[in-house]
Amino acid sequence: MKFAILSRNSQLYSTRRLVEAARGRGHSVRVLDPLRCYMRIACDGFGMHYKGRPVSGYDAVLPRIGASVTRYGTAVLRQFELMGSFSPNPSDAILRARDKLRAHQLLAAQGIGLPATVFGDNPDDTADLLSMLGPPPHVIKLTEGTQGAGVMLTEKLSASRSVVEALRGLYANFVVQEFIGEAQGADLRCFVVGDRVVACMRRQAPEGDFRSNLHRGGSAEVAEASAEEAATAVRAAQGLGLEIAGVDLIASQRGPLVLEVNSTPGLEGIEQATGRGIAEAIIDHIAGRVISRQ
Template identity: 55%
Template sequence: MKIAILSLDATLYSTRRLKDAGDKRGHQMRVINYMCCYLNITADKPMVMYQGKPLDDFDAIIPRIGASQTFYGTAIVRQFELMGVKSAIPNQGISRSRDKLRSLQILSGEGIGLPVTGFAYLTEDIDHLIEMVGGAPLVIKLLEGTQGIGVVLAETHQAAKSVIEAFRGLQANILVQEFIKEAGGMDIRCLVIDSKVVASIKRQGAEGEFRSNLHRGGTAEKIQLTSQERITAIRAAKAMGLPIAGVDMVRSHRGPLVLEVNSSPGLEGIEKATGVDVAGKIIEFLEKSAANDKKGTPRSGAVRDRIKY
């Protein structure tokens, strides 16, 4: 197969691992900076262009779309899908996962465990909003934040009011969320591929830090999941329409609670902590998926009909 990895930087760990894994399995791998692509949008032959040439000979793509480039990146993925190119991660799943509010609503609709979460526009009912999620301490999250950036722990009612008022004064969209004290600054990252959890780690926040993100100084080690945690991770990925996903959850007194579903999970932390060849499993999934698609290859019009926007 000829496979394009859509990534801003060919030197990133995850991008390198995917390329190496594909090379080892005999595929023609190429890293494409998707922000340098442009689109020829036409009814007859939609095309993705790159450096003046059409990218019309790929069998599949692996999107590694950065959070700040979601709008443009998903447009590129969608165009490849219109061309009949297999995407390891559908554009709709990426879009859903990047909208924290939408993703929580989708998960809630599927009955998947979540921390109690509030969302509001006006600040007149801040006191009730705080009470609704269980009072202080509580977590305040920017909808557009990533890697723990824009996540604040407000330890008192007054601190929560001040932070909410400050964010809303800047017209920032925020979520107000229950603080799961019993998690102790630890969360679980599950890597789901094709409705199976292939690797899982627990991430512990640094001393004095409630955020467990590795980018914030957290540590990672392999963890054994309970059957309920495994089922929750698989259900969350499926609900988001993501065949490949990183599902973050915490352990609580009422069972596993999903914090986020990531459509471009980093591979470095989980591969090094578990020893699992996650990149290789992604390539294997793409091979299997592409083979299944070939059994009933649709015409380009049929491909366009089945794409969700």
């Protein structure tokens, strides 16, 4: 089977592991920098070149598209889709997941538990907007932030108003959410492949912080998702149209809540924490899906 991996850096851990897993399963695999792909779009067909040569015939394309190249990267992925290649995470699904506001609206509409979230645009409505959420602490998130960047905790109402006003002054897109204090700075990263959770780790925020992201100094240990947590993670991934996703859950008094659905989850932290071959599970899933389409 012929695989392409869209990645800007072939030396990244996740990209290297996926290449290793694909070749270990006997597949042909090539890493393509999406920014070096360029396209011809016409009613008589779709074409793609890469560094001066035609690109075609890939059975499956696995996107590892960073947030900074979302627009162009998803356009390249869409071109592959139009040329007949299968992707476990389609271009439109990635766009849904990257926009936190859109993702929350879609998941909430499907009855999936989330922290209460508010969003508004006019500065005159800030006080009433925050009253819709309830008393602080509040979590304020940029809608396109990643790895914990652009996430702030405000403990006083005046601080929430100040941050909201500052972000509006910068024309930033953001949401404000309730703070789930009972989680005590911990969350659960569930790695979803297809219709199951193949690995799970519990992440703990470092002292003095509430963000548990490993890139922010959080720690991780292997964990087992409960039946309810696993079902919530799979529903969240499928609700956005993703077959491969990192779903972050937080424990609350009303059950597991979805914090975020990551369409390009890293493999290094969770493979090291759990000792599981997630890259192999991904390749096996994609190969099975390609065969089922034939």
